[in-house]
Amino acid sequence: MPHDQHAEPDFSDDPFEARLSSALHDAGASFDTDRAALTAAGAAHGRRLRRRQQASVFGAVTVTAVAAVVGGTLVLPGGEGGAAGQPAAPGTSVNPTPKPSDSGVTEQQMITTLQKLLPHGTVSEQTGRGSGEKPGYSATASLVFDDGKGPAAVDVAIDHVPPGTGEAQQTVQCPDKVYIPYDSCTTDRLADGSVVMLLQGYEYPDRRTDTKRWTAELITPTGQHVSVNEWNAAQEKDAPVSRATPPLDRAALTRLAAAPEWRTLVDAIPQRRSHGLADTQEPGAPVRSTLASLLPKGLAVVGRSSDETGFGYLVVDDGKGASLVQVNVQTGMNDVRDQLFDSGSEELPDGTLVAVHKEPGEKGGKGVVMWTVDSMTPDGRRVVVSAFNSGSQEAAATRKTPALTIAQLRKIALSPQWWQ
């Protein structure tokens, strides 16, 4: 009943979810390929990556101002054991989580707080989960509350959501009614700047039972997130409807979610390593016009995308044939830093990582090559500039190499203008 308190998959009580799982397993199992060839290709790719790393280690040490000698050990930026985050698969010791300064929130604190904040009535079947010491986990409490009009399940989950991010916005954004039928949904800003979404909906989107689920999702300006659910039944699923509506009306539900007690508890939960500034920033300048302003002299623009943030391209011609130049500008990309850069990547004094790739074009135009400079700042802002020896990725090559050199692409990628 409460939010994901189980370690096991927790969807088996919804027939649709079970069918979906079954359908995915059928569909997944039907895919097969030449595994030996794939394994060999993977190992070959690994050997290439390793050679690239080894070849660049010496250069990286000499040009990198932040490479530091710590206790006699050279700490290389970026790669294995470097500053870049490794994927932290659950239950692996590959990336030991930094020990938080406190031990988080206990199950008992959660339950006691929920009981204290509920109006007059009886409570039973209290369960919960502490946040533990792992950063980023939520703490939960759930119980059955009866104000005298029938038992009702109530649960609360608290965690921290980086403020100003898409995730924060999405949490308090009313869902599209096309997908989730509900009776009412509102999003309001409270006097302290918190935003709260109140959703009066149903346990099952298809309303196969009349179990109502009312939800409050509240996020404070500093990213404290409180999620409260209440039902008009003693359990979330598989319990008869016990009353016409859940016990707390909109005002009472808002009061419960907005209680300062939760915020104190959220602050005690160890936070995931900060994603940094980037999460709060909109991705920079309009891409196509910025790219145009950064092009070297002597190139005619013969094709262009619309001018928006995030992505854009130009087709340029230096007199020797068309060349497509495309740019992606992204923020909040620290979660995939490790997939994009390795110890073969260059690290600039300010911590920005730069990777250069020369590859065949992705879309299969005959003889097309793609030269890419990928860059990311320590706070996760990424600019990727790719140039092709063709006016389009699908068309055959129109020239031997792209119209811009790697050095020129690098200069474009590292321009501060993307963020102005």
Place this chain on the structure above:
Amino acid sequence: MRQVRADEYAEFAAAQAGHLYRSACLLTAGDTHLAEDLVQETLGRLYVRWSRVARADNPAAYARTTLTRTFLAHKRLRRSSERSTDELPETAAATSDTPLRLTLLQALGQLPVKDRAVVVLRYWEDRSVQETAAVLDTSPAAVRTRCVRALARLRALLGEDIGEYARP
């Protein structure tokens, strides 16, 4: 790589390649070419880090996490010739297939990539909400939000019974 380690890696990669590929096919909504690229990239990264991966409690889970993140890193780049998301990759249509499998892949293809990753992790990898959140480096609340939205969308696209996949 020393020989013992190399043998260990080869054994691990051979054992995992099939599952990684199938996961990649679902993540890419049936784009088998991209799926092969993603698995190759994933196996390459595991090769480079093998001495650490081998010491992990669960190297297989580590491999799947790497695959998911490689997929997300790839999919978040837009291309000048990008297909719209509601168009089925032709590679899936080209395989001999049941209409329902195609429908499922097409429906997956209509989900935003992170929502699709949540669905694949939860219902194909059978991961818990907490584990899914850890793989995607996000909060459990965000996983729930994505999951509810994705399920509602899939319900609308596939129907409550998911056609003949429905099992008694």
